[in-house]
Amino acid sequence: MKRILLTGGAGFIGTHLAERLVSGAEIVLLDNFRRDSLRTVPWLLENPRVRLITADVLDPAALIQATEGIDTVIHLAAIAGVNSYYRESLKTLQVNILGTVNLLEAAVRNHVRHFIDFSTSEVFGSDAMWVTETSPHGIGPVSDRRWVYATSKLASEHFTLRFGEQYDFAATCVRPFNIYGPRQTGEGAISNFCRAALDGKPLTVYGDGSPIRAWCYVSDMVDAVEAILGSPDVSAGQTFNIGNPREIETTLGLARLVARLIPGATIETRNIDRAEVRARVPSIDKARRVLGFEPKIDLEQGMRSTIEWFRQQNEGQQQ
Numbered sequence: 001m002k003r004i005l006l007t008g009g010a011g012f013i014g015t016h017l018a019e020r021l022v023s024g025a026e027i028v029l030l031d032n033f034r035r036d037s038l039r040t041v042p043w044l045l046e047n048p049r050v051r052l053i054t055a056d057v058l059d060p061a062a063l064i065q066a067t068e069g070i071d072t073v074i075h076l077a078a079i080a081g082v083n084s085y086y087r088e089s090l091k092t093l094q095v096n097i098l099g100t101v102n103l104l105e106a107a108v109r110n111h112v113r114h115f116i117d118f119s120t121s122e123v124f125g126s127d128a129m130w131v132t133e134t135s136p137h138g139i140g141p142v143s144d145r146r147w148v149y150a151t152s153k154l155a156s157e158h159f160t161l162r163f164g165e166q167y168d169f170a171a172t173c174v175r176p177f178n179i180y181g182p183r184q185t186g187e188g189a190i191s192n193f194c195r196a197a198l199d200g201k202p203l204t205v206y207g208d209g210s211p212i213r214a215w216c217y218v219s220d221m222v223d224a225v226e227a228i229l230g231s232p233d234v235s236a237g238q239t240f241n242i243g244n245p246r247e248i249e250t251t252l253g254l255a256r257l258v259a260r261l262i263p264g265a266t267i268e269t270r271n272i273d274r275a276e277v278r279a280r281v282p283s284i285d286k287a288r289r290v291l292g293f294e295p296k297i298d299l300e301q302g303m304r305s306t307i308e309w310f311r312q313q314n315e316g317q318q319q
Contacts, residue, residue, distance in 0.1 A: 001026055003069055004229075007057055007103060008076030010038035012184045013118070013176075013221060017074060020222050021229075022049050030066050031077065032056040037183040040313065057099030063106035072114040072229065073107050075100065075160075080120075080149060081187040082274070089145040096152030097159070104163040114170040114232045116225065117160040121177040121243070121280050122150035129279045133175075133239045133286055146275040161237060170236035172228055177243025177282045181218030181302060182309030189251060190215070190303070193258040194310040197265035207272040209252025214281040216244040217297035217305075227291035234290055241282035244295035247302075248281055257300065261307055 002025040008014045009029025015037045018027050022044075029038070030053045044050055055062035057077045067073065077099060079092040100117065107115055124131045125138030137154055140147040157173045164171025184191040193203045224242040228235045249257070252267075259265040287293040 002071050003028065004072045004074060005030060005066055005070045006074050006076060007031070008078065009052075011035050011076060012037050012181075012186065013179060013218060014076050015041050015044065015183055016181070016218050016222050017225060018044060018050065020226065022047055025049070027051070028053060028066060028070065030055055030057075030062075034079070035185050037185045040183055057103055058095060060102045060106065063103050064109060067103075067106045067110040067112055070107075070110065070112055072116070073103065073112050074116045074118070074225065075103055076118045078118070078153070082146070083187060085147075085149050086145050086274075089148045092148045093152050096149070097155045100156040100159055104159060107169070108163065108167045112169060114229070115160060115164065115172070116228060117156055117171070117173045119157050119173050119175045119239070120150065120153045121175050121241070121282065122277070123154045123157070123175065124280070125150070126275065126277045127279050128277075129281050130245070130283050131241065131281070132283045133241055140275055144275050157239065161239075164237060170232040172232075172235045172237075173239040174224065174228070175239065175241050175282070176216070176221055177241065177280060178213045178215050179218055179221045180215055181306050184306070189213070189254060190258075190306060191310075193255055194262075194307055197258055197262040198310055198314045200264075202266045202268040203255045203258060205252050205255050205267060205269045207269075207276060209255070209269065210250055211276060211278050212248055212250050212281065213254075214243050214245045215247045215249060215254075215299050215302070216242065216295055217302035220244060220295040220297055223296075224287060224291060224293045227293055231291065238290070240287045240291065241284055242287060242293070243282040243284060244297070245281055245284060246295070247299040249299060257303060258307070261300075261303060
């Protein structure tokens with residue numbers, strides 16, 4: 001049976017991946033619990049095929065131990081979130097670059113056969129409209145801490161693919177475009193809007209609300225990773241944009257959707273004092289052609305499921 005290590009395994013996407021993959025693999029979750037979505041799925045750890053390691057990717061010794069006997073690594077551990085980029089700029093670079101290198105070196109030492117690195121759509125910069133995998137990386141200026149995350153993730157892509165070439169293992173990078181859904185415990189437009197609305201607070205839209213995003217439900221992201229796992233030969237040395245270009249909405253439009261689905265929610269606007277990403281929409285033609293990937297969940301359907309999860313969490317906290 002395949003043995004898969006998920007770094008950041010206690011996180012939003014990590015728990016969804018573990019829940020799906022555990023039916024056909026042994027799963028090792030490694031996390032330092034900076035964020036904790038695992039607490040909302042306690043039954044996952046009750047599965048005898050799931051093992052938890054509490055560790056940090058900046059600890060090389062822990063990673064060497066964690067990768068022993070592992071066939072596949074899915075590397076999700078990172079510092080993310082715009083507030084973190086400004087508040088912890090240096091740590092974002094260290095964790096996302098040095099942590100990736102530590103993990104790659106451990107993978108080489110223990111003969112891991114497939115390494116999947118989670119990058120980001122932010123490597124395309126502030127105006128990413130219908131971008132392909134080979135579109136230019138228009139990252140903003142070094143003087144703006146907003147771009148430390150994108151820079152660190154682009155570096156992690158280079159390290160992942162170059163390690164794969166040098167040491168002859170299948171290396172794949174995925175660039176998620178605005179993934180959302182239940183268990184999103186970190187910051188993000190949808191999670192922020194859901195929490196605010198259910199707490200009776202206004203939904204805050206920064207700027208004029210015109211920036212656009214293509215919103216991809218988390219189960220579609222998991223489908224893409226499953227396709228990559230099932231085809232390591234064709235995905236080796238490749239980078240894939242993963243998102244849902246059919247489900248495009250402005251920030252203001254998204255807030256209005258949440259307000260419609262949560263009656264009584266209100267919207268307020270505030271000036272923005274940070275670099276703004278105007279557009280983030282992928283071309284997924286390569287993923288369609290190579291992986292057979294096709295997103296299935298439309299935005300309203302996904303939002304209804306997401307809101308219901310946040311509502312249940314909110315009610316549980318009030319009891």
